[in-house]
Amino acid sequence: MAHHIIELIAQYGLLLVFVNVLVEQAGVPVPAVPTMIVAGALASMERLPLTGVAAAAVLACLLADYAWYAAGRYFGGSVMRTLCRISLSPDSCVRQSELRFQKWRGSILLLAKFVPGLSTVAPPLVGAMGLRTAPFILFDGLGSLMWVGTAVSLGYIFANQIDAVLMALANAGSVALMFIGCLLALYIIVKWWQRHHLMRTLRMARITVEELNDVVNNGGNPVIVDVRSDGARLVDARVIPGALLADINSIERIADTVPPDTELVLYCTCPNEYSAALVAKALMLRGYKRVRPLLGGLDAWDAAGYPVHRMSVAEEVVVSHAV
Incomplete structure (x- = not known):
């Protein structure tokens, strides 16, 4: 099974990397980092072009991010409120992102993809706050390159270990799937508890x-x-x-x-x-x-x-x- 996964990525290569990154950056919770790591490992084996992998991933980032940026620029706060309504931490995501933008301006895009909850929010936020297109493309391109480069480099450097990890997951079978499912459930429970605790802390009379x-x-x-x-x-x-x-x-x-x-x-x-x-x-x-x-x-x-x-x-x- 491990070899089958690697063969699948090797066969569809750049297209799979591009689609996976594009979908994740569009906001769908389909992690692209594992795909980029495996693609980096295949690049070290000369089964995929290294520059092609990086270019496909960065292009996908730019396309998805620019779509969010344009939505933020033309629709403003309504886009931000929509994102926060579907977030697991809706009460503070816009406010925290706004504060980061006030402090770092466009350079927030350099590290946005490394910060949970900020990657999808940052492009529409900077668009809504009036960041011009040229600085957006510059900062977002550099940030995307850093993010993609980190994931692909990990795969390239630790290529020999990638197959072993996939093989271990394959051998674990349903146990591995149950473990991953439990981690996801635990994450959701923790976020719910944090939200519940916050709402209890801020409970007070409102005026209509x-x-x-x-x-x-x-x-x-x-x-x-x-x-x-x-x-x-x-x-x-x-x-x-x-x-x-x-x-x-x-x-x-x-x-x-x-x-x-x-x-x-x-x-x-x-x-x-x-x-x-x-x-x-x-x-x-x-x-x-x-x-x-x-x-x-x-x-x-x-x-x-x-x-x-x-x-x-x-x-x-x-x-x-x-x-």
Whole structure:
């Protein structure tokens, strides 16, 4: 069986490498690294061209990544929210990626493929945040080459061991499949537990968009706070009129300007109001008692037909420098 797997890759060679990498980079959980490692081993035996293997894999990366990049550039935040809804860690994937982009800009693509959860998110993210096409192709091409080169090199260097590993898996038969299945199940359980623990930690009362609208219309004066990052507001320029802009890293802005007895309503665009709940917890530790995240966040407010202001680029720049 081990030799059959190697023969299969040797027979279809570059096409199999190309398709496997393309499908994985498109977001389907079909690991391409094992295929590239075996292809690298075959290249060391001169059964596949080394440059051809690398070129096929890098081309597949660029095609899939550019499709995601274009989707992010033309459809913006909606693409990011869709990716997070199908993620095993939806509550923080966009926020963490946005923070990484703010820090590293386009160079995030150099290491994105080595970071779990970032490989698929990074291309549409940089597209949504306005990275130009030329820098995208440069950084993504270099990052893809590094990733492909690492996998293929491992196969090339350890070619003699590849056959032994495949043979061991073949001899293990159903036991190996059960072991791999158990590892996958364990991974899913761990991610579920992390999510469950997070939601318990951030459990608190929410205010609905209807309730907030009623409070405002009836003369209430809650301070509404947009807790999204600067990067998130570049992707989605909508804000609730009059909202204070302060994310998790600039809570001092709230503490310096808002008395502790003020009613605060925090909103974001994260699944489960993740960022809003984080900031609310931090403010409660500072003595704020009347703090509630907005249920459904900005999307729910906008969908209900309540007023939304779109920030201009100039406003975003001013806010970014003020924080």
